[in-house]
Amino acid sequence: MGDVVEMTSELGFKYSILASGSTGNSFYLETPEKKILVDAGLSGKKITSLLAEIDRDPSDLDAILVTHEHKDHIHGVGVLARKYGMDIYANEKTWQIMDSKNMLGKVDNSQKHIFSRGKLLTFGDIDIESFGVSHDAINPQFYRFMKDGKSFVMLTDTGYVSDRMAGLIENADGYLIESNHDIEILRAGSYPWSTKQRILSDQGHLCNEDGADAMIRTIGNKTKKIYLGHLSKENNIKELAYMTMENQLARADFGVGTDFKIFVTSPDTATPLTDI
Template sequence: MGMTLQFLSIASGSSGNCYYLGTDNYGILFDAGVSLNTLKKAMKEKSIRMEAIMAVFITHDHADHIKSVGGLGEVHGIPVYATQAVHAGIESNRYVTVKLPTSRRIIEKDRTVTIKDFNITAFNVPHDASDCVGYLIQYKHHHFVIATDIGRIDQTVGEYIRKANHLIIEANYDREMLLRGNYPLFLKERITSGKGHLCNTETAVFLATHFDSHLKNIWLCHLSKHNNLPSLAYEAVGKALEQSGIRVGEDVNLTVLPRSVPSEWYYLE
């Protein structure tokens, strides 16, 4: 019971990202891309105490990942872990009004940080922020990987993803919807470049080609509000897996995370 790994998505998408991983007694947040009020409301609804949060780990300094870092760090005294470059980006970001003089903690890529029973390793991700990382979180026999805001799955990202028993991976946009939609050309080019976001097909092809039987849960994250639909993301990845002989719901669970409301609790044995 006390050993069970508990996962909750508080928000996932271009308007805000925040994930919770924990045990019965304490937890860790990954990204703080919703307002402090929204976060507190979600935590109350899910019976998570602020005092139980041991740390916040940040992937990168885009607003949808750092909105409440100041409040968490300086008001609630929770250490905020990020690379030096991401911290510099937070420091100079005009949307972050509360800076992190006391709560700033610097991490390095491929170096493991231990928070109680959790071993957390950041890995490099190609994305157009000051710097961007994904996280491998090892807890007991679990390997949980968070891979969001990825221009392309390069060798490093691929190696870390393949370690996962539980994987949060981006399925940001449907290519047709993006190309036919009314985003300006520069934005379409930014998103599809190797430093923007992953589309449904890119995620689907990678997962179907590199599937390993130790992968038990896939959560698709960071869906675009304008250029994707949960059904399209689910179908793209589900079909690709099935076509490779992987039974969705039996060999692996596949879920699309909701954009602006918390997910259900996932208890990982």
Template sequence: MIGIHGIQFTVLSSGSTGNATIVRNKDAAILIDAGLSAKRIDELMREREMTGEELNGILVTHEHSDHVKGLGAVARKYQLPIYANEKTWMAIERAVGKITPEQKQIMQTGDFLTFGSLRIESFGISHDAAEPVGYFFRDGAQKLSVATDLGYVSDKVMQSISDSDVLVLEANHDIEMLRMGRYPWNTKRRILSDVGHLSNDAAGEALSELLCKKMKRTYLAHLSRDHNMMEIAKMTVRDAMESRGCFFKDSEFQLCATYYDRPTPWDMLSETYVPEEIL
């Protein structure tokens, strides 16, 4: 794509109401998940001056509706291949509806794809789905990782997302807000479990192990609208990091926001780029 240098991305929407992210470089543009209607995804792309005709494919993390709601419609509208592992395909086939055989692409966990200079690799995560995955992207020395909907950060996940320049990481809930919230106890127990969602504290603990000179910023993602707030997430993550001896200045490492109702600004993984919206 003319004028694009290295990796760029925008989180179109993040949260239980729907998830979608675009990653692109000069050779390709990839949609991660399509958890909103095709119409809404089109609207969000237009806000970032992009259209579905520019996409080269869709990656699926897992089969939950907030990640695949518009998957079939978007794939049919733009004749896009869908990449997912075999177990996820079995779980989403009915929801996706009719697509051509060429659009159904098997990408087993741990496999990689290349689109010119853009290399994509999947890695397994812990969540109550058939075979959920995260993804990381490389273009030369640049690396972007996306890891949401995971109950905990395993050693394998830590290895997969290490040495990232930028990370999109789940910070789903404040533990006390969840415990005091209106959800039934069975639902709370599922969210707090190793196959549930990552808490603010757990996100901070993971970041305290990951933070190094290379990582520039982390986007906190998939926040619960009932049991979290971005301000609380940022404060808790920072406190968790500092309690483990990981201190930083905003000029050295940034915690950035994602939104359920609007896309993040395009982020370029360059040394000099600073996001328009930093918490």
């Protein structure tokens, strides 16, 4: 009698959006071999608390991937790296500005790694593809995670989504897409005009309508979950962001609620740990 082949459920990966918003961003992903964060834009204490919400501990993390050097994405990176000895990945220009301005504090050189924009990194049992975005940082990049035919795309902090970018990220199983602001709320709000111009520019943030347009151009028959991210507390309303995405996708004849579901993320509460 031949050996019994034990079937496992270790396909794909698990993820949680720990926090997403103008006050801080962090994304958690795990495979059987690796546990990683993308960005740690809150205090080390808050990141630890958010991980505890999904029964995870920062001491088990292998690495932090950095998208860009803005504080709401790197605030806790240095603290966590020093305390737990994990590796940090960023592209060369991002490292240069973080080091020159001492944004992370002292981090041992052995923990610093280059992950160039537009490259594919095989990290243990998962493949990670980086791609450039249009944002007012030195060299911002976001990521597509791929394992066992499954993929998840993170795309926030960009002023627009080009056709090339849309092609790179099409037909993922899940998306974290920016729905930063409602244009009318932003225009009528209290921000200085220079800040409003920055947000509305091609190097700013996606409004609700532009986030929905990006999804219309990228989702495919594999897509099951869309998370609306980086919502502004001052310039958006979560129900409005959801309604805009739902309505635009429905008008484009996508099966909202049947083929896939839409979720709104929080700046201070983790989404449930989810299998993809």
